[in-house]
Amino acid sequence: MEIYKESNSPASKEFEKLLDNQISKTKNLVEGKIIEGTVTKIGEKYIFLFIEGLKSEPVVDINELKTLGQSEKVKIGEKIQVLLERIEDKNGEVIVSASKAQKIKGWDILVKAFENNEPIMGKITSKCKGGVIVEHIDTGSLMFCPGSQISDTPLKDISHLMNEPQKFALIKMDKVRGNACVSRRQIISTNKKEDKSKIIEKYKVGQIIKNAIVKGYSSFGCFFNVNNELDCLVHLQEISYSRVNHPEEVFNIGDKHDLLVISVDKDKLQIGCSIKQLSPDPFEKITNYELNKKYNVKVIKLMDFGAFCELEPGLTTLLHSSEISWSRKNVSPKKFFKVGDSISCVITEIDKEKRRIAISYRLTTENPYDTLEKNHPVGSEINGSISSMNDYAIYLKLDNYEIDAFLHFNDLSYTENPEEVSKKYKLKDKLKVKILEIKKDSQKVRVGLKQTMKDPFDYFKDKKINDTITVKVISSDNKGLKVQPEGSDITLIIKKSQIALSSSDARPSRFVGGERIDAAISELNLEKRKVNLSIKLLEEIHNKEAVSKFSSPLSGKNLPFSSLSDKLKSKKEKK
Numbered sequence: 001m002e003i004y005k006e007s008n009s010p011a012s013k014e015f016e017k018l019l020d021n022q023i024s025k026t027k028n029l030v031e032g033k034i035i036e037g038t039v040t041k042i043g044e045k046y047i048f049l050f051i052e053g054l055k056s057e058p059v060v061d062i063n064e065l066k067t068l069g070q071s072e073k074v075k076i077g078e079k080i081q082v083l084l085e086r087i088e089d090k091n092g093e094v095i096v097s098a099s100k101a102q103k104i105k106g107w108d109i110l111v112k113a114f115e116n117n118e119p120i121m122g123k124i125t126s127k128c129k130g131g132v133i134v135e136h137i138d139t140g141s142l143m144f145c146p147g148s149q150i151s152d153t154p155l156k157d158i159s160h161l162m163n164e165p166q167k168f169a170l171i172k173m174d175k176v177r178g179n180a181c182v183s184r185r186q187i188i189s190t191n192k193k194e195d196k197s198k199i200i201e202k203y204k205v206g207q208i209i210k211n212a213i214v215k216g217y218s219s220f221g222c223f224f225n226v227n228n229e230l231d232c233l234v235h236l237q238e239i240s241y242s243r244v245n246h247p248e249e250v251f252n253i254g255d256k257h258d259l260l261v262i263s264v265d266k267d268k269l270q271i272g273c274s275i276k277q278l279s280p281d282p283f284e285k286i287t288n289y290e291l292n293k294k295y296n297v298k299v300i301k302l303m304d305f306g307a308f309c310e311l312e313p314g315l316t317t318l319l320h321s322s323e324i325s326w327s328r329k330n331v332s333p334k335k336f337f338k339v340g341d342s343i344s345c346v347i348t349e350i351d352k353e354k355r356r357i358a359i360s361y362r363l364t365t366e367n368p369y370d371t372l373e374k375n376h377p378v379g380s381e382i383n384g385s386i387s388s389m390n391d392y393a394i395y396l397k398l399d400n401y402e403i404d405a406f407l408h409f410n411d412l413s414y415t416e417n418p419e420e421v422s423k424k425y426k427l428k429d430k431l432k433v434k435i436l437e438i439k440k441d442s443q444k445v446r447v448g449l450k451q452t453m454k455d456p457f458d459y460f461k462d463k464k465i466n467d468t469i470t471v472k473v474i475s476s477d478n479k480g481l482k483v484q485p486e487g488s489d490i491t492l493i494i495k496k497s498q499i500a501l502s503s504s505d506a507r508p509s510r511f512v513g514g515e516r517i518d519a520a521i522s523e524l525n526l527e528k529r530k531v532n533l534s535i536k537l538l539e540e541i542h543n544k545e546a547v548s549k550f551s552s553p554l555s556g557k558n559l560p561f562s563s564l565s566d567k568l569k570s571k572k573e574k575k
Contacts, residue, residue: 029054029087036079037096047074049082049096058082058094065098081105109139110180114170119187122168124161132158134182137165141180149183152192196269199229203271208278209259217247224259224273234259238274241282241314243301282314283355291347294364299333299341307333309345309359317357319345326362326369326443327402336361368401369440378435381452386429394422396431396447403445407433411448414456415489457529459488465521468538473515476508483519483533490531494519498534501543506536 029035029051037049037058046059060082065074074080083104086095113120122134122143131146145168150158161184169190172181203209212224212232221235236244244250251257263272289295289311297309297317306320321330337343349358376382384396387404394407409418425431433447463469471483474491481494499506511517520541523532 035084039076039078054094058096060098114173119167119169123163123165143180143182145182149185152185152188200269203261207261211256212259214251214253214255222247232271232273234273240276243308243316294344294346296342297345299337302334317359319359323360368403373438381434383432386427405445405447407447414450456488456490465524467521468518473511476511481508494533498536501536501539
């Protein structure tokens with residue numbers, strides 16, 4: 001069956017008119033948009049709305065309006081804004097929300113204020129973890145204010161701020177999560193900054209502030225209240241020309257002092273002040289002092305690294321610990337002086353640009369290294385007692401001198417193991433040593449103990465390679481013989497390979513302890529203190545002598561070495 005439209009009929013035209021009218025009414029009804037509805041009925045749980053273009057009346061939960069604080073204001077015939085969530089759900093009902101409409105409308109207002117950097121009006125409604133909840137007065141939107149952003153000063157109690165309309169600054173907005181973060185502190189700081197900038201304009205460099213009150217202090221300076229309108233800092237270095245370690249040494253809370261304005265920072269809204277610059281600079285009196293001359297100074301402060309001393313009030317200098325003693329390096333001044341002592345020192349440096357004076361206490365006494373060199377030059381012997389020891393050396397306090405001499409373990413003995421022989425000595429042991437080296441510039445003295453004894457290597461001074469010496473066998477093992485030359489305390493090793501010409505005779509076990517044997521010097525280096533002995537070499541020497549004595553020049557050259565020894569042996573037996 002076919003149906004044909006009669007476009008020119010009155011009925012068709014009326015239908016088209018009604019259809020266009022309906023379309024025009026519903027074209028603005030788009031899900032996700034805010035629309036207006038007229039209240040037609042108010043029930044116990046719901047409020048009924050009429051929205052033109054919808055087939056059914058949407059309803060709004062009355063609790064939703066209570067949350068927004070609008071339930072009592074709503075009357076029949078009034079229009080309210082809602083969010084059209086669904087034109088028709090699975091049950092054929094229209095779904096709208098007044099709270100979501102309010103939130104979207106409020107968010108748009110907040111975004112505009114955030115983009116224009118404009119403050120908004122809000123009130124703190126409740127506390128939460130980490131801060132408080134702030135309600136936007138115009139839209140009812142809820143925002144978060146961190147605890148650190150409530151005030152520019154710590155507050156133990158915020159009850160006086162609850163539900164009070166006040167300005168807030170929007171500092172963060174998260175569109176995805178629909179969260180907004182505000183700050184009351186920023187508003188307060190901005191207001192204070194504006195007020196403070198006007199105050200800063202009053203002060204100029206060089207201006208004297210009368211009767212500033214000590215408000216507090218820290219390790220780096222003292223804080224003053226100026227005319228009850230501004231706080232300023234007097235840095236530690238600007239308190240006094242004399243050394244000040246902490247402001248509490250000079251000030252008490254509530255004290256009044258005049259200040260000199262030395263800097264004005266309009267950007268940071270700060271002024272810097274000085275107290276010491278209100279009085280003459282005592283460093284100008286440095287012209288009264290000369291280099292390399294002795295002056296009496298007063299000890300005013302003792303530190304581990306030195307003592308602060310005063311040439312005169314306000315003119316201070318540091319006596320470094322290295323300039324206290326000739327012999328004791330970086331000694332604590334507390335072992336020598338106490339605060340208030342008057343001591344004699346030599347001025348060693350005056351630097352006017354750096355405003356620095358260096359003094360020395362040790363220069364007022366004779367250099368003990370000069371005295372030592374004069375009375376005990378290198379090569380002389382001196383007594384001392386062990387003051388300390390470490391893993392490689394002994395330190396001796398030389399008699400009649402405040403000097404610690406260095407005695408290396410290698411200089412303890414010519415013959416014994418250095419580490420083993422060092423175990424014989426203990427603190428306060430007396431030793432007689434020879435001075436080997438004096439370094440006055442670096443203040444070092446090196447001494448030796450073995451140098452006071454006879455050097456066993458002197459035995460070899462008149463010896464040369466191939467010379468024959470008599471040694472006593474100390475012991476033997478698989479490696480060779482341990483022997484000691486007669487007339488010397490040196491212990492030497494004759495290697496197994498150097499015991500005999502014949503490999504069958506090269507047995508260390510052939511020899512017993514206490515036996516005296518002859519050996520030839522195969523290597524001799526007195527500078528390196530190195531000596532090697534060989535019995536094998538001695539046999540070779542004897543064989544060559546025998547060949548030279550008992551054979552003709554021609555026959556000696558042609559005889560095999562093995563047969564030569566047999567002939568010599570048979571000739572000896574015949575005799």
